[in-house]
């Protein structure tokens with residue numbers, strides 16, 4: 041199989057460095073800062089969740105790591121190289137599915153290798169292998185519309201992982217699923233991540249999801265998104281569904297909920313009283 045591998049296999053890959061990154065959105069007069077002065081690093085193989093309220097800039101940040109959006113300030117590198125545009129090295133899975141409806145599951149998954157010129161037999165074999173890993177053996181000939189929402193997301197993950205990316209980026213990938221399927225998919229994802237250890241950045245606004253999945257949670261404030269806490273989780277792996285009733289889990293959940301409830305910081309001008317006298 042013609043897989044993409046690191047330039048130097050002696051070094052672990054998938055290191056992300058975000059240093060003082062700001063990103064502006066909107067045109068000219070309507071331009072605004074969506075995320076402001078973000079700094080954090082993700083080490084090879086780590087599973088990091090970015091958690092924050094709706095609109096705080098999570099998708100914006102992930103879009104920049106994927107190379108779909110340009111940063112306005114700071115530095116953003118993956119394995120030491122600045123992110124200049126999209127690459128199969130940085131695969132992204134979204135909430136809404138992006139499969140080709142006219143292609144069968146196997147051909148959807150084999151699309152990346154096809155674009156790189158991998159032969160038909162080889163890419164089909166690779167696709168079937170990865171489909172087995174995500175639990176979709178027997179569905180190779182199905183069309184996406186014949187699959188449930190959870191199964192479609194498995195195909196999305198497979199079509200990204202077939203490229204053996206340096207980093208796996210996930211933007212609320214289970215947000216449209218019902219609660220039960222969502223919990224099952226979280227376990228499926230952790231199984232896949234164990235089989236193919238890949239640095240993962242997973243965006244969510246769901247505290248339970250972040251606590252269940254992550255090694256570390258980067259908590260963001262409301263817009264413009266800033267980091268309010270970088271939290272390392274103490275839970276052992278493999279994670280089991282009972283974890284959500286663990287005393288420490290419940291304690292951390294309360295703690296993170298408190299962080300997310302913090303009121304937005306008032307802008308500088310709000311500190312002036314009506315007469316323009318600044319507070320002491």
Ligand SMILES: Nc1ncnc2c1ncn2[C@@H]1O[C@H](COP(=O)(O)OP(=O)(O)O)[C@@H](O)[C@H]1O
Nearest residue numbers: 065066074093094095096097098099100101263
């Ligand atoms: N292309 C765009 N132009 C203008 N505003 C945008 C654009 N995309 C997103 N926004 C706004 O930027 C803010 C951050 O968006 P987003 O990154 O999607 O937040 P999140 O993923 O955390 O919900 C939101 O207030 C959103 O409405």
Ligand SMILES: [Mg+2]
Nearest residue numbers: 098099100211
């Ligand atoms: Mg979003």
